[in-house]
Amino acid sequence: MGKTYPEEKHKTIQNWASQIWLFIKEMQQGDLVALPLKSRSFIAIGEIIGPYQYRSDFPEGAKHTRPVKWLQELPRSVFDKDLLYSLGAFMTVCRIQRNNAEERIRALLTGKPLPAITQTTFSGESEGELEAPTDLEQYARDQIRDYIARKFKGHDLARLVGAVLEAQGYKVQISPEGADGGVDIIAGHGPMGFDHPKLVVQVKSGDAPVDVKVVRELQGVMKNFGADHGLIVAWGGYKNSVPKEAARLFFELRLWDADDLVKAILATYESLPDALQAELPLKRIWVLVPEERE
Numbered sequence: 001m002g003k004t005y006p007e008e009k010h011k012t013i014q015n016w017a018s019q020i021w022l023f024i025k026e027m028q029q030g031d032l033v034a035l036p037l038k039s040r041s042f043i044a045i046g047e048i049i050g051p052y053q054y055r056s057d058f059p060e061g062a063k064h065t066r067p068v069k070w071l072q073e074l075p076r077s078v079f080d081k082d083l084l085y086s087l088g089a090f091m092t093v094c095r096i097q098r099n100n101a102e103e104r105i106r107a108l109l110t111g112k113p114l115p116a117i118t119q120t121t122f123s124g125e126s127e128g129e130l131e132a133p134t135d136l137e138q139y140a141r142d143q144i145r146d147y148i149a150r151k152f153k154g155h156d157l158a159r160l161v162g163a164v165l166e167a168q169g170y171k172v173q174i175s176p177e178g179a180d181g182g183v184d185i186i187a188g189h190g191p192m193g194f195d196h197p198k199l200v201v202q203v204k205s206g207d208a209p210v211d212v213k214v215v216r217e218l219q220g221v222m223k224n225f226g227a228d229h230g231l232i233v234a235w236g237g238y239k240n241s242v243p244k245e246a247a248r249l250f251f252e253l254r255l256w257d258a259d260d261l262v263k264a265i266l267a268t269y270e271s272l273p274d275a276l277q278a279e280l281p282l283k284r285i286w287v288l289v290p291e292e293r294e
Contacts, residue, residue: 023064026095041075042073044072082117085139088136100115136287148262152280159174161201165187171190183200183202185203200225202214210236231255265282
């Protein structure tokens, strides 16, 4: 690797070599693969079903391959914090084994009760997992999401979404608790909220992914209110059919899951009311990106 890429740093070469070695030699058929998704707050879990292959016909950067059978996509909210921390490693390929991680993830896949956590102490070669740098930004978002799930349940989540929209320049009206007639928030621009774009928002605070029925219901609500656009905020994410339906409605509808809401909060935090900042105390920090560490 060093001969092929003589201009790269020694630690970069070590990183690449260790991951390729794991991918080619250490992975075994039947092992689980965890792939955090960038587009949604889910982690895809699969199982390796065959040996390593180098595919010269594949695009650059994707020639090293392993066949995988994808089993489920699980929301990040169902994983314990220590698992999320391990799965947040910046290294694309690393083995996650501390605290009986495999047994616990297999239990999540089957819906069985989670086994008790067995604290693991590593020595020797196993320390490689501990040395894998963690995506601290994602880990912080996971912590914030967990805090919001505990502190802003039910109608309070709609209140939080309304505050974010106000920080984005909307004039907002939040429906009272109870039956909402299919809409939790009405928002518009201008001093009194009469200007376009006019927005209706449905907030789903439950942990279960919502289905395409919610999208179709919101379309009817948009017509009833004369709204230009609709926004669905689903804390538990969406079933696979929903993004496909939403893609057809690109100019009318947006979908936010828990991670999208956290990102919107971070982008507008300084503009949120002081009382809300007190309920959700956050502090901005700076960290080095792992590639720059010596």
